[in-house]
Amino acid sequence: xxxVSQTPKYLVTQMGNDKxxxxxxxxxxxxxxxxxxxxxxxxxxxxSYNNKELIINETVPNRFSxxxxxxxxxxxxxxxxxxxxxxxxxxxxSDISGGGGSSGYTFGSGTRLTVV
Amino acid sequence: xxxxxxxxxHVSVSEGALVLLRCNYxxxxxxxxxxxxxxxxxxxxxxxKYTSAATLVKGINGFEAEFKKSETSFHLTKPSAxxxxxxxxxxxxxxxxxxxxxxxxxxxxxRLTIIP
Numbered sequence: 001x002x003x004v005s006q007t008p009k010y011l012v013t014q015m016g017n018d019k020x021x022x023x024x025x026x027x028x029x030x031x032x033x034x035x036x037x038x039x040x041x042x043x044x045x046x047x048s049y050n051n052k053e054l055i056i057n058e059t060v061p062n063r064f065s066x067x068x069x070x071x072x073x074x075x076x077x078x079x080x081x082x083x084x085x086x087x088x089x090x091x092x093x094s095d096i097s098g099g100g101g102s103s104g105y106t107f108g109s110g111t112r113l114t115v116v
Numbered sequence: 117x118x119x120x121x122x123x124x125x126h127v128s129v130s131e132g133a134l135v136l137l138r139c140n141y142x143x144x145x146x147x148x149x150x151x152x153x154x155x156x157x158x159x160x161x162x163x164x165k166y167t168s169a170a171t172l173v174k175g176i177n178g179f180e181a182e183f184k185k186s187e188t189s190f191h192l193t194k195p196s197a198x199x200x201x202x203x204x205x206x207x208x209x210x211x212x213x214x215x216x217x218x219x220x221x222x223x224x225x226x227r228l229t230i231i232p
Binding site: 036090107 | 163
């Protein structure tokens with residue numbers, strides 16, 4: 001069983017389109033995240049949710065809207081896609097029980113978004 | 117604000133030689149530190165983590181890292197490189213203890229190449 005699964009794995013779309021990426025974790029973790037990895041491999045947090053509640057919104061354009069229907073799912077919807085949105089998007093989850101997320105983060109395998 | 121600096125975007129070592137990947141961090145509070153590995157077209161896998169317990173941390177695949185507060189470093193080592201170690205390695209820091217308000221700040225990554 002995949003711990004953190006993302007769909008789709010690859011997404012190619014035209015500028016101006018709206019697309020969604022889905023993420024599910026079966027680890028029972030309380031917190032889920034979206035990270036963006038750019039073409040230079042730099043990883044940066046976008047959002048975090050704790051028990052369906054938005055905690056971190058890291059100055060991401062409001063074209064990006066995360067949604068967490070329950071604590072096992074965190075989806076990312078992107079409106080009016082731009083060329084600069086091309087990147088690999090990683091979902092992650094962490095178990096913060098015991099303080100501080102010290103168990104580390106479990107990442108999904110990523111969604112490679114290409115905007116043409 | 118927290119930050120991570122990884123010295124050397126590319127490191128090449130011969131098979132069987134020592135692997136040393138450097139990471140220095142900046143954090144206003146005692147940090148949690150992590151090393152992740154990313155194989156081509158895959159997600160990030162946790163190698164090891166430091167969470168204020170033992171300063172020498174052992175991880176998977178024979179890797180270990182030592183937390184040195186005086187040097188603000190968390191370098192990753194492996195005594196003998198194997199061809200399967202070729203990958204991208206990321207150092208990351210998390211310095212908040214607030215539940216759900218955590219985020220990993222990543223370094224820019226080091227690509228490790230193993231020379232047969």
